[in-house]
Amino acid sequence: MENSQYMDMFLDESHEHLQSLNDGLLSLEENGEAVAVVNEIFRNAHTLKGMSATMGFNKIAELTHEMEDVLDLIRKEQLQINEDIIDTLFKCLDSLEQMIDNVGNGDPEDLVDVSDLVKKLSSISKGEPAPAAAAPAAPAAGAPADGAAAPAAAPAAGALSPAALQLSDIDMDVLKQAKEGGLQGIHIRVTLSETCVLKSARSYMVMNALDELGDVVKSVPPAEDLEQEKFDRSFDLLLVTGSEIKAVEDALGSISELEKVECEIVDPDAKIEAAPAAAPAAAPAAPAAPAAKPAAPAAAKPAAKPAAKAAPAQHKKPHQSQSVRVDIDKLDTLMNLMGELVINKVRLEQIGQTHRLAELTETLEQMDRVTTDLQNIVMKVRMVPVSAVFNRFPRMVRDVSKELDKEINLTIEGEETELDRTVIDEIGDPIMHLLRNSLDHGIEHPDDREAKGKPRTGEVGLIARHEGNNVVIMVTDDGAGIDPDKIRQVAIKKGVITEEEAMKLDDADAVRLIFLPGFSTAEKISDISGRGVGMDVVRSKIEALSGHVDVETHINEGSVFKIKLPLTLAIIQAMLVKVQEEMYAIPLGSIDSTINIQPTDIKTVQNKEVIVLRGEIIPIIRLESAFQVPHVKDTNELFVVVVHAGETKAGIVVDNLIGQQEIVIKTLGKLFTGLKMFSGATVLGDGRVALILDVATMMQ
């Protein structure tokens, strides 16, 4: 399954959220309702809902959504907490935990029946008296047993049963779209020969061959299981392609160890009828079979291959975590120790050189290699490219845009930008909120867009980049923009500010009101976003990371949400320069070019020194005089590092360029708070400290 690499993250995070939900409910039960606690619970539920929806676990999302409704009423004090509500909420948590555990073990989430709980919750939120003793979430135990029984009930074994593909409504939509686009869906059943040893490799080859013809939109069992050889001999694929069956058969014919390849065109219009009829028979354990998850319910699988093992579920290994969570403090310590090691190594090297101890020098060379590797790893352990977070979003955008019936194109840029692990862990939720917001409230419906003279497809961008001493993450859309007057009105109506205050605010500040707690302009509550928790959560999260979030918007042109995070923990590429005897680092991201000039190349315009570079007049800053560097020696050759901040350029004049290097940014500490000229300092390989220029400040 495509989300497999985020499974660990999802499991870890959802367990954390469940834990805080449990804690919150307990304190609620003990201390009665405290607004802060209810808010906290509500946010946890909200995040859990978002996460599970992103991962495609609709049952979990559904249950949390109902919980959220109840909590929302409590939050607004429209509902009095009583024992019954608390009990029900606790039962929900138990069910959620079970579902998440199931998911973690590779089982479908819907082994747990939550329909009673959902009913009960909705009756609570509707204010009806609780129905008499609704059955608690009893797991539909014995799913594997049902699965084992299924083959008997399953339709004919040999023919390509449509149920084998477990087509969901979404798959159907895909097929229909494909058909409209002149493509067709082909159901392919591949059976490997009995002697086949590397089953996963063969299935990989099959996938590869098919990828050249079209898109494999579905696989049963899921691709993850195929990779791990969690299948018997045959598997089912749905290929959307412009090619004919013949071409498919030819392509697969060249792969050895395939016993049989069966193909059949899948007609989405005909299948609509067939699927619901066939599926319940195939999966008696799953009540909502037509909408069965791509996660491949274990119970439905045997139907696809009746001759297979009786209870494949028993053979499944529990989901094993590939990662170890380490306290970030330990990593800090590790990095500091590393630094000390390097310095001492340099000292030893010096001793070896002064005393000409060849043997020592030789050993140290070996050690040097090890420490360099070690250093790299220690650094890298903390840094994670933002793609770790960004990769979850294309799927979410796709699902959400379908749900909202909008046409949206997501562009991701700068996903290789690295951020500290602590930041990465925290940044996912805020970005998700912002994205959902753009999708839901920003981008208009295609028809409305057309009426406004915009292309039907809305553009949403997710961009990360280094900017000065910050990492900037932007969520952009070309949607409706935010109307400051509307924001003012809502803010007044909600009592966030008074009318008088509202009039004083300029438009930009008025728009920023959306970051205040309890603010939502959406007319209707939707599943995607818009309960007014989003934006203030975003802001508090970002500020907790000592970052900053801002919004820039133009009506009918779109909005840009800009998250700025300090680079204090980041590793960046920098150019080391020398001015007399002092070393400084200039972030490579701000550098345009470097040139070598003669002192006579510097001209003056109105008493300001400039150089002319490719017809452009660029003001220069001499570091030596700007920083009052002690003058030790004269130089007749100068280097200019051309830097930019935004649109403006400047040339920084230095004596020498030392080279490009990866540096770890350290803060200068409290004693230098007023010093904006430097974004920090870094420790160089020889143990000396070099200051890092903040180019944007220098140019002011």
Add this chain to the structure above:
Amino acid sequence: MAKKKDENKQEFESMQVVAFKLRDEEYGVSILNVQEIRNLTDITRVPFAQDYIKGVINLRGSVLPVIDLKQRLGLEDSPYTENTRIVTITEDDVHVGILVDAVTEVLNLTSKPVDAKKAINNKEGMRFLSGIGNIDGRLIVMLNLPEIIGLPQEGK
């Protein structure tokens, strides 16, 4: 209950002081504030920083500001010698190094230091001193670390 004198005595019976030299005078800070004593290493000058901040050094991978104590106290400058040390201290979660001419020893201060205000009639230098300890006629000037570190106040 207890006599005031006894209390004072108790308080200072166990006070250990790291004593160091600035030119010919002896100064001290409580050993509880002292992290370690290091040899002089390369100090990187920080342009635009306050005069008394000599620069920053690398302390096991982190960056530590170094205060030139003679400059801070308004004493005349003198060149580095092989005895010059950087004493790294912690005060209120702030780590700094202070540059001293030599570290002499760890002393046991048994009597309460005299209030510096009474002893010296110099208002400017006053705020950096917390008291003067007397060990058999040997005078140790105790430093008022929060003032010396001079954490930036608002607006600065």
